[in-house]
Amino acid sequence: MNPLSTATLSRINISILAAFGLILFSCSPKLYQPLPEQAQWASNFSNSTVSVMDLSDGKNMYPLYCTPCHDLHMPAEYTIAEWQNIYPKMAENISLADSSEQKIYLYLLAGAKDAGK
Numbered sequence: 001m002n003p004l005s006t007a008t009l010s011r012i013n014i015s016i017l018a019a020f021g022l023i024l025f026s027c028s029p030k031l032y033q034p035l036p037e038q039a040q041w042a043s044n045f046s047n048s049t050v051s052v053m054d055l056s057d058g059k060n061m062y063p064l065y066c067t068p069c070h071d072l073h074m075p076a077e078y079t080i081a082e083w084q085n086i087y088p089k090m091a092e093n094i095s096l097a098d099s100s101e102q103k104i105y106l107y108l109l110a111g112a113k114d115a116g117k
């Protein structure tokens, strides 16, 4: 009889998977948590009323809609001008209501490298 039973092997497999999951989780870059300052910045920038809640919605939708083709790009990877150039093209790839698309856009802009400076 093989000393490594199927049950033992599957327990080992589960531990390996769990360890991998933990590594992936802890290495994945964190999206910033929007603050009132960022909501204020986004309001001024867009000439509309943008709340922290709106930016949080954008934060939550961003990874859901923008990762089918590539990994997440952090908001601070790009300047405002770069996001203004990139985002409209990328938004054509996703199918989302304009208001939701705008929330993702403002979340990215408010976290841009040079936002609020």
Ligand code: HEC
Pocket: 065, 066, 067, 068, 069, 070, 073, 086, 087, 090, 091, 093, 094, 104
């Ligand atoms: C249908 C596939 C697809 C989806 C969905 C998609 N992208 Fe992209 N994205 C690409 C491809 C392909 C490239 C690389 C080629 C390019 O720059 O056009 C890219 C490149 C990028 C880049 C790098 C651009 C640069 O010049 O460095 C950013 C940032 C980006 N995407 C953001 C987004 C955001 C934000 C969303 C969600 C609104 C999104 N992407 C959704 C396909 C996609």
